[in-house]
Amino acid sequence: MCGITAILKTKGAVEIADLARMSSAIAHRGPDEAGYTILNGGHIGLGHLRLSIMDLQTGQQPMFNEDGSLAVVVNGEIYDYREIRRELEEKGHRFRSTSDSELILHLYEEHGLELFDKLNGEFAFILWDQNRRRLVAARDRAGIKPLFYHRGKDEFLFGSEVKAIFALPRVERKISGDYLKGPFLGAFSYSQSAFENVSSVKPGHFLVVQENGEQSEHRYWRMEFKVDERMTFAEAKEQVRNHLKRAVQRRLVADVPVGAYLSGGLDSTIVCGLMAQAGAKIQAFNISFQRSAYDESPLARRIAEHYGLGFETMDCSMEWMAENFSKTIYHVEMPVANPGSIARTLLSQLVHRRGQKVCLTGEGSDEVFGGYPYFKQEQLWSLQKAGKTQDFARLWKRFQQMEKRSEGMLWSRRLHWGESDYRLGYPNYHVSMIRAHQAIIPRLLPGVPFDWAKDFPLSEEEIERLRSMSQFNAARSLSFLQLANYIIPALGDRTEMTHSVECRQPFLDRDLMDFAGTIPPAHFLDLETFQEKLVLREAFRDLIPDFMWSERKHPFLSPNWRSFYHTKVGKDIVRELLSPQRLQQTGMFGQPLIKWARRVWAFGFKSSELWRNIDVLLGSVLSAQMLHHLFIEQTIPARSDFPMVERRP
Numbered sequence: 001m002c003g004i005t006a007i008l009k010t011k012g013a014v015e016i017a018d019l020a021r022m023s024s025a026i027a028h029r030g031p032d033e034a035g036y037t038i039l040n041g042g043h044i045g046l047g048h049l050r051l052s053i054m055d056l057q058t059g060q061q062p063m064f065n066e067d068g069s070l071a072v073v074v075n076g077e078i079y080d081y082r083e084i085r086r087e088l089e090e091k092g093h094r095f096r097s098t099s100d101s102e103l104i105l106h107l108y109e110e111h112g113l114e115l116f117d118k119l120n121g122e123f124a125f126i127l128w129d130q131n132r133r134r135l136v137a138a139r140d141r142a143g144i145k146p147l148f149y150h151r152g153k154d155e156f157l158f159g160s161e162v163k164a165i166f167a168l169p170r171v172e173r174k175i176s177g178d179y180l181k182g183p184f185l186g187a188f189s190y191s192q193s194a195f196e197n198v199s200s201v202k203p204g205h206f207l208v209v210q211e212n213g214e215q216s217e218h219r220y221w222r223m224e225f226k227v228d229e230r231m232t233f234a235e236a237k238e239q240v241r242n243h244l245k246r247a248v249q250r251r252l253v254a255d256v257p258v259g260a261y262l263s264g265g266l267d268s269t270i271v272c273g274l275m276a277q278a279g280a281k282i283q284a285f286n287i288s289f290q291r292s293a294y295d296e297s298p299l300a301r302r303i304a305e306h307y308g309l310g311f312e313t314m315d316c317s318m319e320w321m322a323e324n325f326s327k328t329i330y331h332v333e334m335p336v337a338n339p340g341s342i343a344r345t346l347l348s349q350l351v352h353r354r355g356q357k358v359c360l361t362g363e364g365s366d367e368v369f370g371g372y373p374y375f376k377q378e379q380l381w382s383l384q385k386a387g388k389t390q391d392f393a394r395l396w397k398r399f400q401q402m403e404k405r406s407e408g409m410l411w412s413r414r415l416h417w418g419e420s421d422y423r424l425g426y427p428n429y430h431v432s433m434i435r436a437h438q439a440i441i442p443r444l445l446p447g448v449p450f451d452w453a454k455d456f457p458l459s460e461e462e463i464e465r466l467r468s469m470s471q472f473n474a475a476r477s478l479s480f481l482q483l484a485n486y487i488i489p490a491l492g493d494r495t496e497m498t499h500s501v502e503c504r505q506p507f508l509d510r511d512l513m514d515f516a517g518t519i520p521p522a523h524f525l526d527l528e529t530f531q532e533k534l535v536l537r538e539a540f541r542d543l544i545p546d547f548m549w550s551e552r553k554h555p556f557l558s559p560n561w562r563s564f565y566h567t568k569v570g571k572d573i574v575r576e577l578l579s580p581q582r583l584q585q586t587g588m589f590g591q592p593l594i595k596w597a598r599r600v601w602a603f604g605f606k607s608s609e610l611w612r613n614i615d616v617l618l619g620s621v622l623s624a625q626m627l628h629h630l631f632i633e634q635t636i637p638a639r640s641d642f643p644m645v646e647r648r649p
Contacts, residue, residue, distance in 0.1 A: 003029030003049035003160040004073040006126045010213040011154040013042030017640040023047040024642035025167035034644040037062045048073040059099030068649025069130045074101035076123035076145045079250040116220040120510040133211035141221045142508040143203030143484030167638035177448035225473040228518045237539040247509035248274040259283040259359040264296030267362025273543040276307040283310040306545045316343040322570035331498040335623040340558040344495040352499035364507035367479040369533040370524045373403045373411040374429035381417030381427035408612030426471045443593040472521035561619035577625035
């Protein structure tokens with residue numbers, strides 16, 4: 001895990017001070033070493049911040065191939081690298097280090113832009129090809145590792161985080177109104193960042209920029225759904241078990257200890273169980289919200305004891321979270337819907353203080369195996385649409401009771417299936433959310449054009465692709481938009497790297513995702529019992545503790561924003577950032593709507609879905625206002641004299 005930066009100049013030369021400023025702004029991503037190189041007659045600069053996890057003695061970056069014609073900076077991990085390295089050495093390639101990052105250079109030499117077929121891991125990299133005079137910037141399949149870029153008049157700027165780009169005063173800074181529609185619609189575009197003129201390399205894509213500035217974007221992967229209808233449930237279970245065991249084993253390879261995040265849910269439980277089964281000595285870390293319905297620490301402790309893990313929990317009081325609100329927004333670089341993002345930032349702080357650099361987590365399971373409540377709501381809508389009103393009424397009542405905790409966040413009783421049918425041909429939660437918000441968005445974002453049909457974040461080609469799938473698989477495909485654009489940055493990479501912690505996600509392993517796309521949808525969900533991720537549960541029935549079978553799955557959420565407001569610091573933040581003066585100053589949000597929402601927030605019935613929706617809305621507005629304060633009103637802390645070691649071919 002590291003931070004990477006790059007400058008490509010179409011006119012003029014790269015200044016080392018610019019590369020230093022960009023790198024210093026994301027030094028938290030790699031506190032162990034900093035290196036740079038200037039290439040192509042001064043027109044290319046690459047920077048690297050290192051968090052040493054593999055090949056601790058060597059492995060410094062930027063790295064070069066044998067003749068110096070290629071240079072690369074890499075963030076992340078490449079798995080199965082020993083096997084791939086042996087294959088390359090048999091073909092005559094010579095390695096300078098034992099680092100997995102060096103694989104990318106030799107795979108590119110051997111396969112060119114087809115190298116991605118060989119890569120399994122969580123990565124982002126920037127490679128300069130001197131012979132072809134081109135830069136290649138790429139991101140892993142699920143978008144676990146971030147990579148942003150800005151095209152200026154005579155330059156391209158790249159960084160693991162937007163703050164690296166904004167570290168240069170010449171780059172104009174403005175929050176994107178088009179982006180802000182995403183958090184409030186619940187639908188994100190893969191390529192957007194929260195800022196105008198800053199784009200994200202899409203997951204499963206690579207960008208090619210020629211020396212003269214010509215650019216092109218290419219897709220090398222997306223989760224396909226080539227269902228094998230002949231696959232039995234027993235066959236699916238066996239293969240899921242094999243793939244996930246292998247995914248965990250891959251992620252245990254490191255030259256430092258590997259720990260785990262343990263929430264008390266099914267996904268992190270299975271990961272911890274497989275780690276223990278593999279013989280790893282594990283320290284598990286947990287977030288506690290004591291005196292709250294969201295506290296799962298007692299269950300997590302039981303799970304840790306069952307597997308013989310070390311265990312430490314951290315009580316995240318709302319006072320503590322309020323004190324760390326601005327720091328979290330600075331690092332995630334986006335509005336957040338729930339204060340849980342702050343808690344994850346504090347958890348990484350604990351992990352760092354304990355000297356741990358690497359942890360495994362359960363992120364991605366709900367997307368790969370269809371675990372969110374809206375998957376069930378869509379299936380219930382289909383019953384209603386098909387005229388099976390008695391079945392629908394019976395199951396709908398039970399569903400509302402079972403999923404009460406996530407209402408307003410991951411499903412809605414106020415939506416109707418007919419609101420979604422127009423777009424995809426079958427009831428879809430995300431389309432329904434967009435249509436349901438078509439009246440409120442112009443009032444919330446009065447200066448932003450909005451058309452619910454045009455603002456759906458997929459091209460017509462992608463929409464046609466979804467229409468050709470089963471309803472369940474289309475929902476899984478759409479859930480990956482949320483994963484890359486909200487779940488990972490708000491609860492994963494950016495919160496972890498705030499304190500220089502690398503987390504690895506076995507459920508987002510390439511081979512597991514590819515196999516999951518072949519499993520018949522019927523193997524994932526039992527609608528009668530509302531048992532989600534059925535094939536995953538049954539694949540590890542013997543590994544999961546018996547007491548877990550009586551537990552219901554709950555999403556990771558913290559106490560709400562109203563609880564945040566009830567703290568001294570939180571009250572000051574809300575009063576300041578949501579004041580009429582500050583709302584007018586930023587000019588992003590409609591004041592009459594915010595005033596009405598705050599009135600409902602203060603006096604409304606807190607268990608109602610409307611109140612929960614407003615709590616999420618105001619938290620998102622609050623964090624967007626803080627984002628504006630940190631990135632637009634203030635300058636990014638950066639050093640032109642940041643110490644970096646020059647690397648040469």
